[in-house]
Amino acid sequence: MRLFNTLTRNKEEFVPITEGKVKMYACGPTVYNYFHLGNARPFVTFDTLRRYLEYRGYDVTFVQNFTDIDDKMINRANEEGITVKELADRFIAEYYVDADGLNCKRPHIQPRATETIDAIIDMIKALEANGFTYVIEGDGVYYDVTKKADYGKLSHYNLEDLQAGGGERKANYEGKKNPGDFAVWKFKKEGEPFWESPWGDGRPGWHIECSAMNKKFLGDTIDIHGGGKDLIFPHHENEIAQSEAANGCPFCNYWVHNAFVNVDGEKMSKSLGNFFTIRDITEHFPYAVIRFFILSGHYRKPINFSDKDLTASQTGLDRIVTCYKNLKFVLANKGADGASGDGDEALAEACKTAKESFITHMDDDLNTADAITDIFNLVKSINTAVADKNATAKALTDAKAMLEELTDVLGIDLEYSEDKIPEEITALVEERTAAKKNKDYARADEIRDILKEKGYSVKDTPNGPQIERL
RNA sequence: GGUACCAUAGCCAAGUGGUAAGGCAGAAGUCUGCAAAACUUCCAUUCCCCAGUUCAAAUCUGGGUGGUACCUCCA
Incomplete structure (x- = not known):
């Protein structure tokens, strides 16, 4: 199989590290609310990739994380007056309602960030030992992006271009050696959940959990890493930097990124507010239709929602x-x-x-x-x-x-609209068949109207009447 | 400012050098007591525009035009 690899910007023949086995990872949801159609696209896309690889005989290990600790989680939990853990539990359950509905097979391992703290700390230790980190007092432990020469190889950005970029980045410039540096560990603030660490109480930065989970569950080098395009920079770029700095070997061979779902030609996103949650859409369309819609275009091209x-x-x-x-x-x-x-x-x-x-x-x-x-x-x-x-x-x-x-x-569910036909309905259809035999078409049509009211239709076929739920 | 992507029928959407898939919508016909489903036929001389390369271009090259995204939390 050939896959478009963001790293090389080319379609490449897929060759796994170990013959017959595939280690793949995809970025999962931050569980602070219901997920929307744009979020659903990678879930469906990478589920389909996993299904296809399995179909072709590969032994696939698929890991997808739950981000259950970050600013959004904390803010939302405070708004609701519940703990971050309670919020996560609730929306992980809701995630499964939608993901199962979309017929996404459950990934083999779905680690939570908060349950991977040990691995995260181990990775930061390795980064520190290898000389890639520094501490900003009262802020956190930071990764220095200049320490590795190939930083930017995934997004094909170089550090100079980034520095010349948008002014908003300057807001959190203070204390950092370079504007692109990012926190691997954030020191605790009042009222926030925290874990102990060699650098002080705090919580993991955004990017480190994926690096740590990959190492813990899949190893130092994996075959396929997936996610939405918007994660290429900075998230995946930083994952690569961290993992390779800590492990001293290549992190991932094939990077696969899906394009967005648009609304009126614009990206569907939480910040624009133009999103539709899967839960809302199911008021009008079945899950199976949503999945079919997502799959009806190529994953690297935008699709428009309407x-x-x-x-x-x-x-x-x-x-x-x-x-x-x-x-x-x-x-x-x-x-x-x-x-x-x-x-x-x-x-x-x-x-x-x-x-x-x-x-x-x-x-x-x-x-x-x-x-x-x-x-x-x-x-x-x-x-x-x-x-x-x-x-x-x-x-x-x-x-x-x-x-x-x-x-x-x-993952197309051929039986999504099938239901058991109640006996009452079967009896009516039998009566109608008898009426037809007697050429009592008035009664036959009457029964069809009754069936329609009850939500069923009947089709006459050479093999007898076929009943369907409307 | 930097970096990418996209433009194909009324709509959606494949196709990246060999003469325009498929779906939706629409039209006509067949079947049917009626209906439904289905089947058959029709529906882009042409792929945003202009130049170029080639025996051959939607596909490659150059130049336009229009749109989107990333560089900042985001799938």
């Missing part, structure tokens, strides 16, 4: 889902006789083509948009076969397995 586009995604997804429903219905109700198997070969060929093309597209830097096209093409072939009484159950079953296989790699 009601109209979500609606189009819903209709598109339902084309696949309806195909699956119809396929299952035919298999369950099809008579054993009369299938000549005439079209079977074409269907089998369509399955084979779909799978090969799907892999080619996903291999090319996770091109989920083209992979979805392959699924649509498969759907078309299946729809034709479903309507063809010469299709054998064997051929249809194979096609069903292929549809399940490919959609599962993308």
Whole structure:
């Protein structure tokens, strides 16, 4: 597989450190509120990358952190009059509601910053021993960005350019040797949670937790590190600097970054206030539709959020889902006789083509948009076969397995809109079938209206009536 | 000021040298007691503009225009 590596700004063939194994890390949420659609994009993207790598036979270890201590956490907890821990517990639970809803497989390890303090302190000790840190009294322990010659290699910034940059940075210039220096340990302030350390009571800086977690759970060098574009600088740049300064070896081989979700052409962000939480969006669209929407464009290109586009995604997804429903219905109700198997070969060929093309597209830097096209093409072939009484159950079953296989790699839930049909509804449908047989169409239509009121629709097919939830 | 990215049909969106995928919306037809789903056909002589390279350019080069992002908490 080829991945676009931010480090080299090129698509590169992915070669893991250890054959057959992948160590990957993605930056997770700061758990101080519900996450929004922009936050959801990396969760879905890297979940899909993980699923695909597993599909290709890799043994993947996927780590995603919870940032549960920082300024925002502290401020929010104070506003709510609860502890930082209580706030974190609450929004980690809420995170799982949405992440599970979006069908993101749970990462293998999801460490909290506050439960990784020992590893963080060990890393700062290593940085100190190697001469990369200095202390600002009453402030914290800082990392000196000039101590390593390749600082800036990920973002492709150089220190001079950064110094010439925006004036707002000067605000926290005081005491720092260089404007780009950043805190690895912040000394405690009144009323803040703190931990003991060799430098004094305090809490970790923002960047150090990811470095420490990577080392602790994955090792000194990992295969893939993911996150949103906005984390390239300074967060990931600083992670690299710290990790390599502490460990003395390369930190990560492939850096993968997703583009943003926009609203009216502007980045969706908390600071702009133009964000929609996943929880809010689910008032109007199912989780499955949100995931499908995210995957319908390439992860490195911006996608625009709008009601109209979500609606189009819903209709598109339902084309696949309806195909699956119809396929299952035919298999369950099809008579054993009369299938000549005439079209079977074409269907089998369509399955084979779909799978090969799907892999080619996903291999090319996770091109989920083209992979979805392959699924649509498969759907078309299946729809034709479903309507063809010469299709054998064997051929249809194979096609069903292929549809399940490919959609599962993308985390598309084919059964998101399925419910058990109550007996009351089944009875009404049976009555309607009887009425139709007697050509009592008035009663048949009446029953359809009743069903509609109760939230169900009925479709007449050559294999009998098919009931669906509206 | 520095550093990147983007521009393809009514909308969304792939395609990065070989003659424009797919989805949504729309039109016509088939099927159906009706309906739904589905199927068939149609829907960009053209890829922001201008020059250049090439047998061949949406794709490469140069120059414009428009938009976005990062350099500051942010996915």
